[in-house]
Amino acid sequence: MFDLEQRFLSTERIELSSLHFIIYHSHPHSSSNISLKTSKWTQNKGMYQVIEGIISPVNDNYGKKELAAAKHRVAMVRLALQTSSWIRVDQWESEQKEWIETVKVLRHHYSELLRKEATNSNAGSEIPTEDIATPAYTAAPELKLLCGADILKTFQTPNLWKDEHIQEIVEKFGLVCVSRAGHDFQQYISESAILTHYQHNIHLVKNVVQSDLSATYVRQALYQGQSVKYLIPDSVISYIKDHDLYREERK
């Protein structure tokens, strides 16, 4: 453990913004999606230290069918994250009047990050460095989009993404992409000129277990009155029951 600490002193910090896509594909919030974040970042490539994960549920105006109200989705994520020390839920995106493109969510959170950095370093300059518990980082924090490999495929869907947004995401921010059963990460990269060009900024994480568990599956099981225990946290199951969510297939 001592070795790892030494390395961290000279690394850049990263903050992850995972959610937009995780929530896009997973409401209610399934266990497999949280696990994919955690499993990646304890691997520690030695270049980065992950300090925070953010889950940002999509806005109600996104218009996806079967989307439960944002207040519920936010509440369920919060319940799911109760035991996590480093991942938090952020409501900004869901509270906006309109649906916002992913790149704008990233920009918002990045400016928030910088703002917090500035506040911290202003406060810190009066305190001798040895007294500060956390190691001194010299590089600016990075914010990366965390998603499953299936999101890379959606970049190919006509009119779903603006090209300039894809570029900004991979160029200015970066992707952390977790492997998913049935999706060929390398293929998706090679099929796109932009992704190929910025592939150094696209990190593939091999999941500890292969799982194609999805929120769609969980909702389906709920509609059919089947058990979803151990697929999502007990607290989320109770919430769904108490608020009568995902009861029948809404067209």
Place this chain on the structure above:
Amino acid sequence: MACIDSSMENLDNRKEVVLLACGSFNPITIMHLRLFELAKDYMNETGQYNVIKGIISPVGDAYKKKGLISAQHRIKMAELATQSSKWLEVDTWESCSKDWLETAKVLSYHQQRLEAENFNNSIVSPPSPILPGGKRKRIDDIDAGEPKPSAPQKKGPPELKLLCGADFLESFAVPNLWKPEDIATIVAKYGLVCITRSGNNTKKFIYESDVLWKHRSNIHLVNEWITNDVSSTKIRRALRRGQSIRYLVPEAVQQYIEKYNLYSTESEDNNAGCILAPFLKNK
């Protein structure tokens, strides 16, 4: 598939079922727990069965499987994993035995226990009608206006079935691992509920075995539609590599493993060079 609203239906007509899962549970994972949930949903949805209990029976240390840590820990983790469950329980009879016990023996033990409980229940109080929802109504609670219950029928013990995955079933083909008479007993006398991801392969396996084919009506195949590849082996490997197993095992289990530092390169070497107990016995 129509979802049967079992709260309205008279559950009396259904056969009660208890599911027993044997295995190392080294450690128990969410996959093990999911097997129970999938099996229960499947059996109940047929309309013929009412699954009332699930029993987890971790194997004893005498099994001598490589990487097997002490039963005491494996049992504790299984208990932590099932504390939030209303119908799952952990049984230590098998693991308390000094010698390794064949699965057929474990089934036989639990069958006898269920029969004994059933016998005790019927002499302590006469069987009272079971209302929808499973609550027994006391004889003296019956209102005058309600029709009197018919002469109470003696309910037999629940049916005990072995819950397993497809790999367990297919291990029947491993030479000297199973006694042929045990395989026959398991499928003929008890029955299997087998969770499988590739139903066709499992059906083929059953087709190619005379004894399995003969008792195929007693082998219930349950499809697992999503890949959820959590296995104890992968969990132990992840732990050795310092990778997170959060959300792959119940929270309490993950904390327990961390607290006692249960799995390591050393523990994976437990029983290295030992012959698995059934192979020794079936020589």
